[in-house]
Amino acid sequence: MSPEEIIQRRVARELHAGTLVNLGIGLPTGVSRYIPHNSGILFQSENGIVGMGSPPPEGMEDIDLTDAGGSFVSAVPGAATVDSTLSFGLVRGGHLDATVLGGLEVDEDGHLANWVVPGRMVPGMGGAMDLVSGARRVIVAMQHTARGRPKIVPKCTLPLTSTRRVTLIVTDLAVIEPTDKGLFLRERAPGVEIAEIVAATSASLRIPDYVPEMGLHD
Amino acid sequence: MSPEEIIQRRVARELHAGTLVNLGIGLPTGVSRYIPHNSGILFQSENGIVGMGSPPPEGMEDIDLTDAGGSFVSAVPGAATVDSTLSFGLVRGGHLDATVLGGLEVDEDGHLANWVVPGRMVPGMGGAMDLVSGARRVIVAMQHTARGRPKIVPKCTLPLTSTRRVTLIVTDLAVIEPTDKGLFLRERAPGVEIAEIVAATSASLRIPDYVPEMGLHD
């Protein structure tokens, strides 16, 4: 199983029937592959739809229906179109159960940096700052390290996306929960030892007596 | 011609083709009687429609289509439904060309009082404060006096609806324009002498050399 797949399958278990969820572009988008059609989970895309569906069959694309990355998508039965003000009203107003976002860094305060690398990458924050500030739960889905360097750090060196603490960090090695007492190691990826996680993390981790292996969504 | 009809016919001349107009309940509503159907003027009702039409034929009322007073109305071809936030976005955002409102008092600053008589009448301001603050032009349509007492006064004794100066006062005796130099008498009602207007007005009026008789809409 690839690192991405481990992350996506584990995140899928965090999403509950009957709720509204926003998946960021890239790795988070792939979480939807592990959500059954009858799950009762609705996906929001911040460019204006509640009830986004999978990519359409070849040749059936609607040029007026894309995700926030501009890729063609479909709509599930019961979908609703929303304009940009209502789309972010859903986000900011606490109507979104969860957002799943990629991360460049997360630190011991649970702060996320994921929108800019000054001098190197200036994409703009798009909807990320609203999502992290407004969603009821913020789940960071990212590889544990980037080119061997830890991404879970004592203090973010990159500009923050929000000063709000994220809810959960899911990586290919671990599930970590930021709290006001620091970062708690909650789960290990299958076959991964605690020492391996600690070695790949520059932030200080709080390690309970029992750290189970993560369950993965089918 | 009744005093109301003089006022309504004169106000009708202030409304221009292709604009959006809000008529207050009561005397102002009657202004629409003197607007031809092909005028290109659209009426807004703040409870949620752009393009309000005349009362429907007997037995054809739609219980979901009323004016702000709760009376049944119709919709003109090209009408649009708006919710309360958009309805007042049109008002506050300066998209409404004119509002025509009744008045209890108007004073030398051009300030209008029309929503409460403390201790005697507590109706609430409804949409009046937004309309007076937001419409591009505010036309007060009222009888010149109430039970013989002037309603155009040096300083309002009743609580103001807005500290914004109204655009024009149209009464059964006169058309008066509030400016930063005071109230200018612009027109006399047919057959009415200037002295009669001055006598019925406790505010000080600025009187140009030539004060024409008002033209009335057919």
Place this chain on the structure above:
Amino acid sequence: MKKGVTPQQAAEMIPDGAILMIGGFMGVGSPHRIIDALVDLGRKNLTIIANDTARPNYGIGKLIRTGAVTRAIVSHIGLNPETQKGMIDGSIAVDLVPQGTLAERIRAGGFGLGGILTKTGLGTIAAEGQRVIEIDGEDWLYAPPLKADFALIHADRADYSGNLTYQLTATNFNPVMAMAGETVIAEPREISPVGVIPPDHVSTSGVLVDYIILRGAA
């Protein structure tokens, strides 16, 4: 699939002392069956956030007549002398709020905004005791967001997943209140299978709606 309930079941969820938003404008577009059930249960000490209190013993006026309401945040009570009487004798605390300000305050509550900045009411008694914020040398009246324990709304049509449509001036405050209630109960006139309402015609997404009043349930 949303939970369908009878008006009685809906009313039983609402305790004495609850803060309720109730849609409608002079009773047009109000959830009349829920109101009747609240009256039947004899609920007390309710706070009502609504445009108005309709007419005596009609719509919200029924809750006024039975003494269920001890506080009302409304824009207009002019057509319900019983509410005026309650305000004057002190049995109902009435906050009169300009209609556009009321709509925006509810929206701010539902959209996660910290309040609104408006010109409406500035310098009038409706602004007494309220904060004025200067921005670039210009004064704006600040008004705080409004939220409610329950939003009781009318709809023209619902689908099984809670998507709602409204009709004409029965729209009014219903969609914005659907954003601002902790629990949202919708009383539709018609109920349809999912997919009957096209995404572009959904005015309120089902993700905002908690309960639907069942058809014909007495």
Place this chain on the structure above:
Amino acid sequence: MKKGVTPQQAAEMIPDGAILMIGGFMGVGSPHRIIDALVDLGRKNLTIIANDTARPNYGIGKLIRTGAVTRAIVSHIGLNPETQKGMIDGSIAVDLVPQGTLAERIRAGGFGLGGILTKTGLGTIAAEGQRVIEIDGEDWLYAPPLKADFALIHADRADYSGNLTYQLTATNFNPVMAMAGETVIAEPREISPVGVIPPDHVSTSGVLVDYIILRGAA
């Protein structure tokens, strides 16, 4: 009846140095024919308020490539390296604004509000130099309203009176920008007689629209 114009006539109305709002999200729901005409005319020194600058030489990206844009107020430029390059070399002043904040700032401009109060961006570099307002002990980030000389919007359908409908995620910023442009030019895909769009399906009332781009005009 609205004035119909060709894309060229529309572009000729827009002077060098104008402030433009342009609808669309990664080019989906953008007024492509007006953009092409602006490029053909070689307009310069434009300020663009939009969600993004699409991709290189696509949609708003065409205006970037031809050097027509000297300032951009946008939420995202990640998929257009030419805009990023312009930002870094200083040829384009880019203000990055969180997407939900951008939508609300445009709305505030069009709805006559003094700005917005949001948590989004608070404590991040996106809030640098911006005003923080404390309300009941809680900090909110203030962001000012946005208006434009012209709003250039896409629509799915217009009627002769300028009423507009949108389709699916091509809706995005178009309806809110229609409120905030001094002059509003709509580029619909289809044009219908008045009455073809029912009042409840009109998303933007024709009173907001000044010009309609004619069908097929080359």
